[in-house]
Amino acid sequence: MKYVFIIAGVLLIPLTIAAGLIWVERRLLALFQDRYGPNRVGPFGLIQVLADVVKIFFKEDWIPPFADKAVFVMAPGILIATILLTFAVIPFTDNFLVLDSNIGILFFLGNSSLGVYSIVLGGWASNSKYSLLGSIRASAQMLTYEVFMGLSLVGVVMMADSFSLREIVEAQQGGWFFIPQFVAFLVFFIAGIAETHRTPFDIPEAEGELVAGYHSEYSGMKFGMFFVGEYLGVTLISSLIVTLFFGGWLGPAFLPPAFWFFLKTGFFICLFILIRASLPRPRYDQLMELGWKVLLPIVLLNILITGAILIYNSSL
Amino acid sequence: MISILRSIWFTFLHAFHKRETQGYPEKKPYLPPRYRGRIILSRDPDGKERCVACNLCAAACPVDCIALQAANDYNERRYPLFFRINFSRCIFCGFCEEACPTYAIQLIPDFEMGEYDRQNMVYEKENLLISGEGKYHGYNFYKVAGVDMGVKGIGKGENEEPPVDLKDLIH
Ligand code: SF4
Numbered sequence: 001m002k003y004v005f006i007i008a009g010v011l012l013i014p015l016t017i018a019a020g021l022i023w024v025e026r027r028l029l030a031l032f033q034d035r036y037g038p039n040r041v042g043p044f045g046l047i048q049v050l051a052d053v054v055k056i057f058f059k060e061d062w063i064p065p066f067a068d069k070a071v072f073v074m075a076p077g078i079l080i081a082t083i084l085l086t087f088a089v090i091p092f093t094d095n096f097l098v099l100d101s102n103i104g105i106l107f108f109l110g111n112s113s114l115g116v117y118s119i120v121l122g123g124w125a126s127n128s129k130y131s132l133l134g135s136i137r138a139s140a141q142m143l144t145y146e147v148f149m150g151l152s153l154v155g156v157v158m159m160a161d162s163f164s165l166r167e168i169v170e171a172q173q174g175g176w177f178f179i180p181q182f183v184a185f186l187v188f189f190i191a192g193i194a195e196t197h198r199t200p201f202d203i204p205e206a207e208g209e210l211v212a213g214y215h216s217e218y219s220g221m222k223f224g225m226f227f228v229g230e231y232l233g234v235t236l237i238s239s240l241i242v243t244l245f246f247g248g249w250l251g252p253a254f255l256p257p258a259f260w261f262f263l264k265t266g267f268f269i270c271l272f273i274l275i276r277a278s279l280p281r282p283r284y285d286q287l288m289e290l291g292w293k294v295l296l297p298i299v300l301l302n303i304l305i306t307g308a309i310l311i312y313n314s315s316l
Numbered sequence: 317m318i319s320i321l322r323s324i325w326f327t328f329l330h331a332f333h334k335r336e337t338q339g340y341p342e343k344k345p346y347l348p349p350r351y352r353g354r355i356i357l358s359r360d361p362d363g364k365e366r367c368v369a370c371n372l373c374a375a376a377c378p379v380d381c382i383a384l385q386a387a388n389d390y391n392e393r394r395y396p397l398f399f400r401i402n403f404s405r406c407i408f409c410g411f412c413e414e415a416c417p418t419y420a421i422q423l424i425p426d427f428e429m430g431e432y433d434r435q436n437m438v439y440e441k442e443n444l445l446i447s448g449e450g451k452y453h454g455y456n457f458y459k460v461a462g463v464d465m466g467v468k469g470i471g472k473g474e475n476e477e478p479p480v481d482l483k484d485l486i487h
Pocket residue numbers: 355373376377378379380381382401405406407408409410411412413
């Protein structure tokens with residue numbers, strides 16, 4: 001019975017947060033741009049989310065006649081499914097987690113690779129040139145950034161001596177990993193933004209040139225699902241940053257552990273939004289160059305140095 | 317790299333700036349007196365209609381949204397029989413006000429003219445005509461005009477010479 005509750009909780013919490021993020025993002029963007037944002041519906045405009053959802057449900061759910069129907073319908077589902085699956089291995093607290101897998105990190109990396117399918121298939125099935133261009137960009141970008149994402153975690157894994165996210169958090173009792181692994185943290189953060197294709201790395205859906213990229217042809221709730229998927233991704237990456245580098249649920253004892261986890265995750269979500277508010281989109285080749293020519297050597301160096309220090313310490 | 321961090325920081329500082337939003341329906345914005353909004357027709361200081369139905373405003377209007385027809389009253393004074401402005405076409409350019417020789421037509425600082433029915437955007441003379449002088453006080457066209465309309469006789473105005481008898485000059 002307890003597991004049912006935990007699974008329901010782990011399913012509901014990210015979805016609620018993702019829906020709430022629609023409002024949070026608009027309010028925060030407005031704050032950074034000296035505006036108010038949605039403040040009409042309900043107190044502080046909170047009911048805006050509900051209004052948006054109702055609106056998007058009543059929109060015509062149109063599948064273009066030239067699209068590949070089955071794949072077209074499936075694509076947004078894949079995105080949500082892979083991200084929600086990943087939440088299974090995230091330890092909200094030391095006993096509030098669905099699956100204490102000993103390959104937690106690999107599970108996350110595998111799932112995020114599968115998430116690329118959603119975008120590639122979505123763009124492919126739409127059968128329109130802008131969608132296809134968007135998904136080509138997306139797949140190249142995500143393949144690139146997955147490499148550093150995985151490599152940047154190697155340092156953490158070496159220090160914690162485990163792939164299990166719970167054990168990684170417990171290994172941080174002596175000190176959070178973002179201090180010894182600061183470089184890895186930065187790279188993971190950048191790769192995380194690219195992975196969720198948020199601005200400034202949103203060239204797969206660059207509206208200035210590609211209409212809306214891979215989801216140009218989507219409407220109604222299918223379009224909404226891509227968006228919920230994006231917000232779920234932001235929540236996921238933020239909670240992973242917290243788990244891997246900022247001690248997860250660890251924190252001074254005067255507040256419950258779950259509170260610390262959500263507080264830290266919330267902070268990173270806000271950081272995501274702040275970055276969206278401030279940075280322009282790079283050119284496509286600049287993005288690739290930054291990845292292969294700067295970030296890759298940096299993470300490789302980081303792995304080398306971390307390994308050397310660990311071996312030196314253990315030989316003492 | 318530095319410039320990226322710098323722009324993130326400055327964007328963050330904006331969180332503590334004053335918000336530029338004007339809370340419009342609750343807080344009305346200040347509109348200067350010369351704001352070009354809803355159009356009115358004004359009256360003389362003596363309470364007569366200023367408009368002499370000269371059609372200049374209708375000719376000046378770039379979107380042709382003014383329609384009127386001239387008529388003469390018992391005094392042979394011209395006035396518009398009907399005067400119709402279609403506000404769903406008006407672009408509030410103010411050309412009609414500039415063209416008007418009598419200051420009759422004026423644009424005022426009011427823009428809240430939303431309607432559910434497009435037909436209601438067509439204003440007739442009784443909707444346009446106000447009982448005051450609008451923005452220009454004390455102006456009476458017939459005090460400076462060259463015709464006698466019971467306001468002043470010909471040649472009786474301020475700075476106005478009495479009329480010259482042209483036949484007199486021939487001798
Ligand atoms: S404001 Fe311009 S558009 Fe409107 S009635 Fe006058 S001349 Fe025509």
